[in-house]
Amino acid sequence: MSLTITPLPAFRDNYIWTLHDERYAVVVDPGDAAPVLAFLKARQLELVAILVTHHHHDHTDGIADLLAAIPVCVVYGPRHETIAGVSHPVSENEVIEIPALDLSLTVWDIPGHTRGHIAYLGADGVFCGDTLFGAGCGRLFEGSYAQLHHALNRLAALPAETRVYCTHEYTEANVRFALACEPDNPDIRRRQIATAALRAAGQPSLPSTIALENASNPFLRCAVPAVIQHAEAHAGHILSDELAVFTALRQWRNNF
Template identity: 50%
Template sequence: MPSLHALPAFQDNYIWLLAGADGAAVVVDPGDAAPVLAAARQGLRPVAVLVTHHHADHVGGVDALLSEYPVPCYGPDDPRIPAVATRVGDGDRVAVPGLGVAFDVMAVPGHTRSHLAFHGAGHLFCGDTLFSLGCGRLFEGTPAQMLASLDRLAALPGDTQVCCTHEYTAANGRFARVAEPGNPALEARLADVQARRARGEPSLPSTLASERACNPFLRIDEPGVRATLSARLGHAPRDRVEAFAELRAWKDGFAG
């Protein structure tokens, strides 16, 4: 089985590497080339790059990395990502040379209009669409688009490793507690996060089973979440999209 590596970058980003026994590694969202090149000096060897979306903290290191390792690079069909040589889209399949792993490409608009996720080998590289205990802000998409994207991701197998790209879990958990008070699965997850961070470890990856049990953005149909939303709105949400839109707007202004 390939091994997973989370390389810290910037203030709270992770660059993900999925590596084989011989060090061959697929690199996901290298916003900075330096951590990847440092890992390469320790024996990991980039053989492909995956890009989920165009934001600089996800693509800023692609050019420098490809200049050192001219490997295949896959990403959205978006002119804002000029370094990506191979444009892929929903339903495509990316086979990584030298690693024996293939990824299914999923269009997950919402955070950005061209955002992709890559699912393969039991791992989900979801960029800024799904976070542990949260989801990305809606910079370009609509609530309906983001809800549909999250529904697609939530339907993947429960043991899928959720490899999102920011260390936001503890902060997201503070909001999740308010959005769905009294969720025992959430309290257990937050205790685990606190222990991991105290040891200097990432809170990630999570699993989709955990997210379905704890993440309010995947739980908008649950009575506890609906009750808090109804109290905020003064009426029951008219539909799932309104429920999600209110939850996301609430999170945007949350300072807890």
């Protein structure tokens, strides 16, 4: 049976990505159990695993209620963070096998947003939590600019067709910032139009692809002259390398 990946909206702008066939399901970052339980009931699916990328409450608060309803469910989460309910801590290059869905996922450590943030690679995509967003990236809460920049560069090097399953619907706002960084980039202009049409139709702007992010996400374009020029103009001084450009962009975005 083929695998389907469905975004379940939660809170104001979260998505709980649900990987499923006609019998079984896996969910990623269930901050709220209610939409997951409703989806499982409506589709008559059995939840076999939960995947967690980091410890923030809007990614983890639904775990307890899901385990209360489905106690045999396995919960994977970052080895370097403490998260209630995680039964299988995982870290860099570990491989998770989910036989019910014939699914194999590889774990990457991608710290920056939080100290122990991880991603799951598989199903022709990457489930990257709050590290890489549509046309943007996560804020720094615990890690360093260097860590987040390195994590984003790793993700940017994935195959172009890799689908990007991040967990917030931030693309419209991020595209506006991207245009401030690189106003003459036609890929950003096209993305703005496409995103607006999707959102107006009540559709998610996600998943994106690594190709689209590399073409339109300023945080992956720190070596592009126009991005450097606008980052330096905003910072008010010369930026000596790509990390300095990334740092200036992230600080600019914080108050954009």
